[in-house]
Amino acid sequence: xxxxxxxxxxxxxxxxxxxxxxxxxxxxxxxxxxxxxxxxxxxxxxxxxxxxxxxxxxxxxxxxxxxxxxxxxxxxxxxxxxxxxxxxxxxxxxxxxxxxxxxxxxxxxxxxxxxxxxxxxxxxxxxxxxxxxxxxxxxxxxxxxxxxxxxxxxxxxxxxxxxxxxxxxxxxxxxxxxxxxxxxxxxxxxxxxxxxxxxxxxxxxxxxxxxxxxxxxxx
Numbered sequence: 001x002x003x004x005x006x007x008x009x010x011x012x013x014x015x016x017x018x019x020x021x022x023x024x025x026x027x028x029x030x031x032x033x034x035x036x037x038x039x040x041x042x043x044x045x046x047x048x049x050x051x052x053x054x055x056x057x058x059x060x061x062x063x064x065x066x067x068x069x070x071x072x073x074x075x076x077x078x079x080x081x082x083x084x085x086x087x088x089x090x091x092x093x094x095x096x097x098x099x100x101x102x103x104x105x106x107x108x109x110x111x112x113x114x115x116x117x118x119x120x121x122x123x124x125x126x127x128x129x130x131x132x133x134x135x136x137x138x139x140x141x142x143x144x145x146x147x148x149x150x151x152x153x154x155x156x157x158x159x160x161x162x163x164x165x166x167x168x169x170x171x172x173x174x175x176x177x178x179x180x181x182x183x184x185x186x187x188x189x190x191x192x193x194x195x196x197x198x199x200x201x202x203x204x205x206x207x208x209x210x211x212x213x214x215x216x217x218x219x
Contacts, residue, residue, distance in 0.1 A: 071091070071092050071094075072089060072090070072091060072092070072207070073089070073090050073091075073092045073109060073120075073122075073203070074087060074088070074089050074090075075087065075088040075089075075090065075122060078179055078182055079121075079122075079123070079177035079178075079179050079182060079183035079184065079185070080107070080122060080123070080124070080177050080178045080179060080183075081153060081178065081179045081182075082153050082178065082179075083107070083124075083151065083178045083216070083217070084107075084122070084178075084203075084206070084216075085212075087208075088206055088208065088209070088212065089206070089207050089208035090203045090204070090205065090206050090207065090216070091203075091204050091205045091207060092109050092200065092201045092202070092203060092204065093201055093202050093203075093204035093205075094200065094201035094202075096201075096202055097199060097201055097202065101129075101196070102125050102128075102173060102196075102199060102202070103125065103128075103218070104125055104126065104127075104128055105124055105125060105126075105149065105151065105218050106124070106125045106202050106218050107122060107123070107124050107125075107202065107203040107216055107218060108122070108123060108124075108125055108173075108175065108194075108199050108200075108201070108202055108203070109121070109122050109199070109200045109201055109202075109203060110123075110175075110194050110198045110199045110200060111198045111200070112190075112191045112194075112198070113190075114195075114198070120200070121184070121185070121191070122203060123175035123176060123177050123183070123185050123186075124151055124175060124176055124177070124178060125173050125174075125175050126140060126142075126147070126149075126174050126175060126176050126186075127142060127166070127168055127173060127174030127175075127186075127193075128168065128173060129168055129169065129170045129171060129172055129173065129196075130168060130169075130170060131143055131168050131174075132144070132165050132166065132167050132168070133162055133165070133166045133168065133174045134159075134162055134163075134164065134165045134166065135156055135159035135160075135162040135163065135187070136159070137156075138155035138156040138157070139156075140156075140162075140176075151178050152176070152178055152179075152180040153178055153179055153180065154179070154180050154181050155180070156180045156181070157180075157181050158181070158187065159187060160186075160187025160188055160189070161186075161187055161188075161189050161192065162174070162186070162187050166186075166193065168193060169193075171195055171196040171197070172193040172194065172195060172196070173186075173193065173194045173196070173199070174186045174193055174194070175194055202218070203216055204216060
């Protein structure tokens, strides 16, 4: 019986020894506790870094869209009635004026006062660079010819500075509100002609109120 026990012990020892050799040969030694903790910290740090990069890209994309593509604006006042109304929400589109210039009858948003960066007006382009604009009675003349348009909601009562011919320079525009007798626009000497660099973009789509949603009419 003792011989049998010795043989069994030797066999068990041999099996254990072979298993240990296989483990070492295969590089499958159990990782140390410190290595596991370091790996967890490394993975956590990578997740934080990836999240920060993701948010940075989102912020950059929003800024690019806001500055070069479009932004939401809200109409304040009645100067563009009956086309636009107080508290209408619009999308201001900027791309068109990055690649081209405003066209007649475009509804534009611009800074009326160079020293005031926070005040914006929304009006309709009437006169283009190089043209001469004059208002006689209730008629608008461009280069001596009556402009055919029907955007105004009433006959013009006050020609303002356009009572005399207004010659536009190569970077100047003449704009009116559609509510012709309740609009502070290019006729007003405080506003006057609009410099190209003061124009931010073109009113494109009305998104509020829901019953007025749609693309705005320009030409």
